Amino acid sequence: MAARKARDFAAASAFLVPPALWIGVLFILPMATMALLSFWKVVDYNIVAEWTLANYERLIRPLYLGIFWRTIKLALIVTFISMIIGYPVAYFLARKTKRFRLTLLVLVILPLWTSYLVRTYAWMLILGTNGAINQTLQALGLTHEPVAWLLYSDFAVTLALVHIYVPFFILPLYAVLEKLDPRLLEAAKDLGGGRWRTFLHVTLPLSLPGIATGCLFVFIPSMGAFVTPELLGGARSIMIGSVVAQQFGVSFDYPLGSAMSLAILAIILVFATLFLRAGKPAGAA
Amino acid sequence: MREKLDLNVLLPAGMTRRQTMKALAASLGMSALPGSAFAQERTLNYFTWSSWGEKPFADLAKAKVNIEFRPTFFSSSDEMVAKLRGGGTKLYDMVVPAQHFVALSVRAGLFEPLDPAKMTHRDDLFPEFQNDPNWTVDGKLYGVPFVWGANAMAFNRKLTGEIDSMKALFDPKWKGRIALRDDAEDTLCMGALMLGIKDPTNMDEKALQEVKKLLISQKPLLRAYWKNVADLQTMLASGEVVVAWSFLNVIDPLKKAGIDAGWVWPKEGALGWSEAVSAVKGTKKLALVEEFANFTLSPEYGEVMARYNSYAPASKVAVDRLEPKLAADLGIDPKAFGRLTFKGNLANRSRWNDIWNEVKAA
Numbered sequence: 087m088a089a090r091k092a093r094d095f096a097a098a099s100a101f102l103v104p105p106a107l108w109i110g111v112l113f114i115l116p117m118a119t120m121a122l123l124s125f126w127k128v129v130d131y132n133i134v135a136e137w138t139l140a141n142y143e144r145l146i147r148p149l150y151l152g153i154f155w156r157t158i159k160l161a162l163i164v165t166f167i168s169m170i171i172g173y174p175v176a177y178f179l180a181r182k183t184k185r186f187r188l189t190l191l192v193l194v195i196l197p198l199w200t201s202y203l204v205r206t207y208a209w210m211l212i213l214g215t216n217g218a219i220n221q222t223l224q225a226l227g228l229t230h231e232p233v234a235w236l237l238y239s240d241f242a243v244t245l246a247l248v249h250i251y252v253p254f255f256i257l258p259l260y261a262v263l264e265k266l267d268p269r270l271l272e273a274a275k276d277l278g279g280g281r282w283r284t285f286l287h288v289t290l291p292l293s294l295p296g297i298a299t300g301c302l303f304v305f306i307p308s309m310g311a312f313v314t315p316e317l318l319g320g321a322r323s324i325m326i327g328s329v330v331a332q333q334f335g336v337s338f339d340y341p342l343g344s345a346m347s348l349a350i351l352a353i354i355l356v357f358a359t360l361f362l363r364a365g366k367p368a369g370a371a
Numbered sequence: 372m373r374e375k376l377d378l379n380v381l382l383p384a385g386m387t388r389r390q391t392m393k394a395l396a397a398s399l400g401m402s403a404l405p406g407s408a409f410a411q412e413r414t415l416n417y418f419t420w421s422s423w424g425e426k427p428f429a430d431l432a433k434a435k436v437n438i439e440f441r442p443t444f445f446s447s448s449d450e451m452v453a454k455l456r457g458g459g460t461k462l463y464d465m466v467v468p469a470q471h472f473v474a475l476s477v478r479a480g481l482f483e484p485l486d487p488a489k490m491t492h493r494d495d496l497f498p499e500f501q502n503d504p505n506w507t508v509d510g511k512l513y514g515v516p517f518v519w520g521a522n523a524m525a526f527n528r529k530l531t532g533e534i535d536s537m538k539a540l541f542d543p544k545w546k547g548r549i550a551l552r553d554d555a556e557d558t559l560c561m562g563a564l565m566l567g568i569k570d571p572t573n574m575d576e577k578a579l580q581e582v583k584k585l586l587i588s589q590k591p592l593l594r595a596y597w598k599n600v601a602d603l604q605t606m607l608a609s610g611e612v613v614v615a616w617s618f619l620n621v622i623d624p625l626k627k628a629g630i631d632a633g634w635v636w637p638k639e640g641a642l643g644w645s646e647a648v649s650a651v652k653g654t655k656k657l658a659l660v661e662e663f664a665n666f667t668l669s670p671e672y673g674e675v676m677a678r679y680n681s682y683a684p685a686s687k688v689a690v691d692r693l694e695p696k697l698a699a700d701l702g703i704d705p706k707a708f709g710r711l712t713f714k715g716n717l718a719n720r721s722r723w724n725d726i727w728n729e730v731k732a733a
Contacts, residue, residue, distance in 0.1 A: 128721075131456050131479035149729050156732070215611050234547045237611070238595040317602070321593040324731045337724050338453035 124344035131338055141345035150329070150346070157326040158353065160240065161308035164247045165255075168304045169297065171248065172255035176296070177289075179256070180263035191260075194253050202250060206314050209246045213237040213318075238320035246314050251307055255300035262296030263289070298365020305361070306354055326350060414439045415659060418451065418463040418651070421600065422620045427679045428672070436666045438659065446599050447554050448472045449720075455481045455651065464654040465663065469644045470505035470516070471572070471714045476649070477508040483650040484511035489661040492668035495688040499708065506647060514647030516685045517667035518676060521641035521711050522557055525617035525625075527607060528633040537565050537637040539614045546592045550606055550615040553596035555727035557642065560714060561616050562586050564640040571642075572715040576722075583726050587733040596731065607632065623681055636710060643711030645685065677701060 127138050144150065179190055197205065212218045213236040220232040235241055266289065274284040312327030319325070326346065333343030417424065417440040424442030432438045443462070445451045448469050455466065456479055468476055476482050487493075493501055493515050506514045526534045531545070540549055551558050556572075562582035563571035574582070594612050597603035604621045606612040608628055617634075625632035648664035650657055666672060673689025676682045683701050684690055690698055717723055 131452060131475070144725075149725060149732060153728070153732050210605070214609055216609050234594075316598060320595055321590050321731070322733075324728070329728060332724070332728075334453070334457070336447060336449040336453055337721065338449075338456050339721060339724075342721075 120344040120347055123340050124348055126341050128339055128341055133340055141342045144342060145345050145349055150326075153324055153326050153329060154349065154353070156324070157309060160244065160247075160325065161305050161311075164244055164251065164308045165301050165305045167244070167248045168252045168255040169301060172252050172259060172300060173297070176256045176259040176263055176300075180260050180266070194256050197249070198253055203313065205250055206246055206317050209242060209249070209318060210237060213242055213245075237318065238323075240319070240323055242318040242320075243311075243315045243323050243325075246318055247308050247311055250314070251304040254303035254307075258299040258303060259293060259296035262293050262299075266292055294365045296365075298361045301361045301365075302358055305357055309350055309354055413437055413659065414441060415464040415656060415663060416440070416462060417442045418455070418459060418466040419444065420467055420646070421446075422680055422682065423467055425680070427675050431672060431675050432663065432666065435669070435671060436662060438663050438666070440663070447557075449554075449556070452476055452479065452481065460652050463651045464656050465648050465660045466651055467646050468514070468649055469646055469714075470503065471644075471716050473506055473513050473649070474508050475716050477511075477513060481652050482513050483652050483654060483657055483660075484513055485515075485650060485657075485661050485664060487512045489658075490515050490665050490668065492665055492670075492686065495670060495686045496668065497685060497687045497690075500645065500685040503645060505645070505713075514649040514664065515668060516645035516647045517664075517672065518682050519643065519645040519685055520619055520683055521636055521643045522552075522561075522616065522618060523634065523636045523641035524614065525603075525607060525621050526614040526633045526635070527610070527612075528631040530610070530613045531633075534614065534633065534635055535638055537561070537639045539637075540616060541565070541589050541592065543592060545614055547594055548611070548613040549589075549592050550594050550597050550603060550612040551586075551589075552603075552616050553598045553731075555720075555723045556714065556717060558586065558596075558616065558730075559583075559723060559727060560642055560712070564642070564712065567639070569712075570715075571712060572717055579722070579726050583730055586730045590730075590733065619682065620680055623679075636707075640710065640712050643708070643713040645713075 123133065124141055125137050125139070126133055126135050127140060128134065175194070179187060179194070183190065210217070214220070215232040215234065215237070217237070219236060220229075223229045223233065270288055270292070271284060274288045279287065310327045310330075311325060312331045315323050315325040316328050327350075330343050330346045330350070333339040333346065337343075415438060419442055421444045424440070424444060429440065432440060445454060448471075451466060451468060452472060452475065455463070455476070460481060466482075468482075473482070490512075496515070500516045500519070503516060506512065506516065524534060524537065524539070526539065531539065539545065540551070551561070559574075559579065559582050560571035562585050563574055563578065566578075566581060566585060568574060568578055568582075594606065597606065597615070600618050600621055603612070603615055603617060604624055607615065607621060607625055608630060619634060622632045622634045648660065648667050650660040650664075654660060668686055670686055670689040670692060673684025673686040674692050676684055677689065677693055677697065681701055693701075
């Protein structure tokens with residue numbers, strides 16, 4: 087009996103080794119390295135293993151706090167807009183169409199087949215002074231001067247990030263809405279609930295977990311975005327992702343960059359907890 | 372093992388074992404990397420500015436010294452050091468630093484000294500470059516500049532007319548059509564020149580704060596900060612931007628695209644630089660790097676550089692080969708040196724980076 091238990095344990099352990107290695111090598115090890123680095127310092131392009139809180143102290147100065155705050159605001163706005171656009175799309179896909187479902191799903195996924203960078207550059211062509219939108223506006227006589235704030239602005243960054251991340255909102259929500267038990271909707275109807283009432287009291291509460299997951303999937307990458315703000319952002323559009331990239335790629339300040347990355351991680355964990363708590367379906371344990 | 376493994380059974384008859392091993396080695400080499408094993412020996416991994424990786428230089432190197440290079444690009448000196456320091460020394464054989472990053476890179480253990488005796492074209496250079504102290508550290512030579520120039524102003528002449536002053540970068544007339552470089556060192560130095568500060572790279576905190584104030588006050592006029600010269604080129608070509616703090620290499624492609632692009636060292640000053648080929652620490656091809664470094668000093672290289680992308684050769688012999696008109700157009704008179712401010716090494720780079728981020732976040 088005991089021998090058998092031991093053998094089962096050994097077998098289970100053997101199965102656990104690959105995933106443990108995977109997580110250990112690709113996740114825990116880099117994280118631990120970063121945590122360690124964040125307490126060290128750089129002297130003349132050499133990382134010196136001397137304990138210091140200086141990086142965290144630099145982090146909480148108004149400069150970087152301000153950039154963190156800007157980034158959180160922008161990421162929340164991108165998440166909110168993605169929700170407003172993504173919910174109806176997911177709802178339509180899951181509940182209102184049978185015939186075109188596959189086609190439409192492919193259309194949602196299709197942009198993901200193009201490189202992120204190409205999609206960002208494409209927005210430059212659309213939003214620029216001589217871009218498609220400005221030329222159309224001028225041709226229609228709606229404006230005489232090109233509209234400058236379309237490109238190199240927070241508007242451009244928000245628009246491109248929504249475009250890039252909205253599929254990540256739609257897909258998890260679609261998965262939840264599609265599995266929604268039709269009997270519940272029928273019951274609501276039988277009990278005299280109108281379309282709106284059914285939606286507000288049945289569909290929406292039941293789809294909260296999908297909304298929460300979608301919000302997370304949009305919020306997390308938006309928090310770390312740096313290519314899009316760098317290419318489309320104007321003189322004021324600095325985001326924390328760019329500052330982190332700068333520490334590693336330009337300033338050779340791995341310790342400060344690590345401290346910033348961990349701070350981003352902490353912020354994401356806080357928001358993840360909030361989203362998931364808000365996303366708990368009503369009545370669930 | 373009881374039987375000796377006989378590779379010959381797998382191969383066409385008549386091939387000896389040595390030939391077999393050679394063929395195997397060659398095929399392995401070929402699958403792993405482009406080019407044959409022989410070509411590999413004369414190929415250098417080249418970490419450089421985009422200008423020096425372009426086709427005319429590759430063609431010339433192949434034709435003149437039978438060296439091929441595989442270029443990887445950086446867009447600022449900071450980036451160069453950060454990437455070499457972050458593991459790049461294992462990837463590259465040679466690199467093109469700017470003068471004020473040499474001592475710093477040597478101290479960080481990134482460069483290998485060169486043998487001065489191999490730099491046979493050194494005597495062809497203008498005297499200023501033959502023994503430029505920036506390139507010698509602790510008595511050892513780390514490069515001989517093949518090119519010099521300045522970071523200054525580019526403008527769209529058709530829209531702005533002639534420009535001779537940095538004031539254009541602060542002129543409300545061009546509101547929303549001005550671009551500055553996203554680079555702490557370069558742009559803070561530019562601001563310092565605008566304020567008449569003589570030795571920008573040695574600015575104290577008070578001066579840095581003044582420059583910061585100036586640049587923040589300029590932000591409402593700004594279209595964007597450019598990171599990559601290709602992005603600036605797009606902005607100038609599309610008319611998004613009409614005047615910018617820039618590198619020289621945006622100008623030629625714009626001219627070729629039919630845009631009347633102007634280039635000027637403003638009267639307030641411009642930021643001078645010289646560049647040379649340096650050997651990366653631990654390269655196994657030091658002799659070949661030295662051969663290539665010497666080749667960049669040759670009159671042929673200088674001539675191609677001047678004609679193809681309008682950069683000023685450090686080689687006097689190369690300049691003598693150019694028509695006087697072209698030489699004048701390039702502004703490659705070393706007498707103009709006096710108008711340039713050459714950047715030195717920053718005492719507190721991270722402070723500059725913070726100040727620059729404060730400007731950008733304001």
